[in-house]
Amino acid sequence: RKEVEQDPGPFNVPEGATVAFNCTYSNSASQSFFWYRQDCRKEPKLLMSVYSSGNEDGRFTAQLNRASQYISLLIRDSKLSDSATYLCVSSPGGYSTLTFGKGTMLLVSP
Amino acid sequence: DAGVIQSPRHEVTEMGQEVTLRCKPISGHNSLFWYRQTMMRGLELLIYFNNNVPIDDSGMPEDRFSAKMPNASFSTLKIQPSEPRDSAVYFCASPTEFTGELFFGEGSRLTVL
Numbered sequence: 001r002k003e004v005e006q007d008p009g010p011f012n013v014p015e016g017a018t019v020a021f022n023c024t025y026s027n028s029a030s031q032s033f034f035w036y037r038q039d040c041r042k043e044p045k046l047l048m049s050v051y052s053s054g055n056e057d058g059r060f061t062a063q064l065n066r067a068s069q070y071i072s073l074l075i076r077d078s079k080l081s082d083s084a085t086y087l088c089v090s091s092p093g094g095y096s097t098l099t100f101g102k103g104t105m106l107l108v109s110p
Numbered sequence: 111d112a113g114v115i116q117s118p119r120h121e122v123t124e125m126g127q128e129v130t131l132r133c134k135p136i137s138g139h140n141s142l143f144w145y146r147q148t149m150m151r152g153l154e155l156l157i158y159f160n161n162n163v164p165i166d167d168s169g170m171p172e173d174r175f176s177a178k179m180p181n182a183s184f185s186t187l188k189i190q191p192s193e194p195r196d197s198a199v200y201f202c203a204s205p206t207e208f209t210g211e212l213f214f215g216e217g218s219r220l221t222v223l
């Protein structure tokens with residue numbers, strides 16, 4: 001079983017739509033969680049950290065459900081520029097144990 | 111700050127040839143990671159250095175792969191001999207100590223024919 005699993009998509013949504021991605025992790029000892037964004041043929045960049053209490057950054061909301069071992073990312077009012085692959089990351093601690101999911105592709109159309 | 115700098119950006123080589131990828135981490139970052147990304151396997155950690163010392167190389171696929179970090183501002187990943195299955199994008203990344211955010215270089219896209 002993969003440590004971090006994501007639906008590869010693509011999720012095709014119109015501009016202005018709300019879209020949500022889930023990511024499940026298998027290591028119950030995971031303590032840190034992140035969402036990274038990767039544009040086509042570019043490097044991954046940190047989108048946001050995921051805190052136990054959940055966190056929001058503008059149109060983006062991240063939530064953690066420890067009981068079910070999943071994290072989610074909600075994007076409201078989707079923009080064309082949100083089109084990218086979103087990578088879920090978990091870690092029980094320490095940089096060497098960062099585990100990346102394969103990513104979920106989002107395509108926002110006019 | 112120039113960010114993490116990698117070279118070459120693209121390399122096409124023939125099976126059996128030696129490949130050397132280079133990375134300059136962000137100044138002041140004490141750790142450096144080498145990742146490989148493919149469609150099939152996603153992002154995989156190959157090796158991790160802290161203060162120029164290799165800490166975890168369990169992700170290095172086999173003896174054909176080697177990595178060095180002779181000083182705080184330079185690292186290399188070498189593949190000898192290269193094989194077609196090594197074709198991938200190789201990323202170098204360094205984290206900030208305060209937030210743990212990983213900053214990736216633009217990657218080196220390797221094609222082995």
